[in-house]
Amino acid sequence: MSSKRTLFLVEVAIFTALALLLDIIPFLAFKVWPNGGSVSFAMIPIFIVAFRWGLKGGLTAGLLWGLLQLVIEPVVVHPLQGFIEYGFAFTALGLAGIFAKPVQQALKDGKLAKRFIYIMLGVLLGTFLRFLAHFYAGIVFFGHYAPEDQPVWLYSLLYNGSYMLPAFVLSTVVVFFLFIKQPRTLLQTAS
Amino acid sequence: MNEYMIIGQYVPGNSFVHRIDPRTKITIIFFFVIFVFFANSVGSYGILTAFALITTFITRIPLKFILKGLTPVWFLIIFTFSLHLIVTKDGTVLFNLFGWEIYSGGVIQGVAISLRFFLLILFTSLLTLTTTPIEITDAIEDMLAPLNKIKFPVHELALMMSISLRFIPTLMQETEKISKAQSSRGVDFRTGPLKERIKAVVPLLVPLFVSAFKRAEELAMAMEARGYRGGEGRTKLRLLKIQSIDIWVYLLFTCVIIGLFLLRTY
Numbered sequence: 001m002s003s004k005r006t007l008f009l010v011e012v013a014i015f016t017a018l019a020l021l022l023d024i025i026p027f028l029a030f031k032v033w034p035n036g037g038s039v040s041f042a043m044i045p046i047f048i049v050a051f052r053w054g055l056k057g058g059l060t061a062g063l064l065w066g067l068l069q070l071v072i073e074p075v076v077v078h079p080l081q082g083f084i085e086y087g088f089a090f091t092a093l094g095l096a097g098i099f100a101k102p103v104q105q106a107l108k109d110g111k112l113a114k115r116f117i118y119i120m121l122g123v124l125l126g127t128f129l130r131f132l133a134h135f136y137a138g139i140v141f142f143g144h145y146a147p148e149d150q151p152v153w154l155y156s157l158l159y160n161g162s163y164m165l166p167a168f169v170l171s172t173v174v175v176f177f178l179f180i181k182q183p184r185t186l187l188q189t190a191s
Numbered sequence: 192m193n194e195y196m197i198i199g200q201y202v203p204g205n206s207f208v209h210r211i212d213p214r215t216k217i218t219i220i221f222f223f224v225i226f227v228f229f230a231n232s233v234g235s236y237g238i239l240t241a242f243a244l245i246t247t248f249i250t251r252i253p254l255k256f257i258l259k260g261l262t263p264v265w266f267l268i269i270f271t272f273s274l275h276l277i278v279t280k281d282g283t284v285l286f287n288l289f290g291w292e293i294y295s296g297g298v299i300q301g302v303a304i305s306l307r308f309f310l311l312i313l314f315t316s317l318l319t320l321t322t323t324p325i326e327i328t329d330a331i332e333d334m335l336a337p338l339n340k341i342k343f344p345v346h347e348l349a350l351m352m353s354i355s356l357r358f359i360p361t362l363m364q365e366t367e368k369i370s371k372a373q374s375s376r377g378v379d380f381r382t383g384p385l386k387e388r389i390k391a392v393v394p395l396l397v398p399l400f401v402s403a404f405k406r407a408e409e410l411a412m413a414m415e416a417r418g419y420r421g422g423e424g425r426t427k428l429r430l431l432k433i434q435s436i437d438i439w440v441y442l443l444f445t446c447v448i449i450g451l452f453l454l455r456t457y
Contacts, residue, residue, distance in 0.1 A: 013354035
């Protein structure tokens with residue numbers, strides 16, 4: 001058996017790779033938003049890591065995802081925007097890991113409804129914080145570029161909300177299904 | 192699909208810009224992104240534009256790749272430009288466009304803001320066009336090394352980044368294989384109503400995740416069998432070295448920035 005530490009490292013890395021991958025595959029991602037943002041299954045691996053390894057795993061995976069996005073396809077138009085949208089936004093997803101223990105407990109007890117609620121809460125927390133980051137960055141960054149009397153916040157809200165909301169629903173449903181189909185795999189090595 | 196497929200925008204080459212140390216490139220881009228916001232006159236924008244365009248030219252990357260890197264922002268550039276054109280009401284009326292009066296101030300602001308956008312995106316995409324993700328990762332590890340002192344796991348993070356980058360093509364193949372296998376059993380990913388398509392993804396994700404767990408376990412075991420025990424005392428396969436060209440690049444960039452400050456209006 002390999003030690004937890006190395007396994008943690010490798011597993012988080014590979015699942016982050018999956019997140020990037022699910023965003024790239026054309027028939028799995030809906031990319032119609034002109035300035036970035038997509039509805040895809042990409043957040044799911046991050047949530048799985050978060051529910052499996054807890055807060056630490058979730059945050060690490062999120063941070064890693066953000067860094068990789070930055071390395072692969074950066075859209076940076078302002079230093080602060082870069083930090084918020086790549087550093088903070090993705091890492092925030094990992095906060096879903098707060099609910100790791102309750103989810104695992106509900107899984108052991110076989111309580112379906114409870115499991116669904118905790119999964120949903122976790123995914124909601126993660127996506128909501130990520131949305132806030134993009135929303136705020138949209139304002140800061142448009143505030144810099146747009147003329148003064150524009151309702152910048154509304155534009156940012158609609159733009160970012162239009163892909164975060166479907167992504168949230170999608171992630172909740174699919175993560176839940178995965179935990180029904182493969183509960184053992186997801187629990188097995190988790191601490 | 193090719194196992195050595197390179198994700199992202201990297202275009203292989205051996206130009207001057209390709210050979211600059213990735214740390215130098217990241218540093219220069221970092222300061223460029225900051226200093227762009229100081230430009231406020233024709234001269235200061237001119238010197239930055241000239242610098243960015245000449246650098247782009249030296250990379251010898253075909254225009255079509257550079258334009259592809261800019262795709263996410265064309266819309267934004269055009270949008271901001273038209274917005275400033277319509278809304279800003281400074282200066283003299285230049286002409287009348289379908290009932291809208293276009294002011295000279297609007298044109299000037301529109302051009303300035305769009306140009307800033309363009310420069311930022313062009314310059315940052317030059318990094319990803321001339322540097323492989325793995326080189327950037329090495330550079331980040333090296334540049335963040337001081338954070339090790341406050342127990343921030345820089346080495347681990349960099350290692351994870353390389354593992355991720357290494358596994359994307361492998362997992363891509365895996366996805367391809369599984370989706371073909373499921374298609375042959377009648378699962379349809381590409382057509383049908385949205386709900387059905389989402390449902391169809393579950394039988395794709397389950398085996399994909401299961402195999403990812405397996406791969407992770409195997410890799411962790413293989414690493415430990417070879418004596419991996421964390422970052423301390425590890426040596427590197429790819430060493431970064433500052434060369435004379437990096438010094439020249441820094442000097443040149445400093446000159447550009449001095450020029451920028453001389454040419455901007457106060």
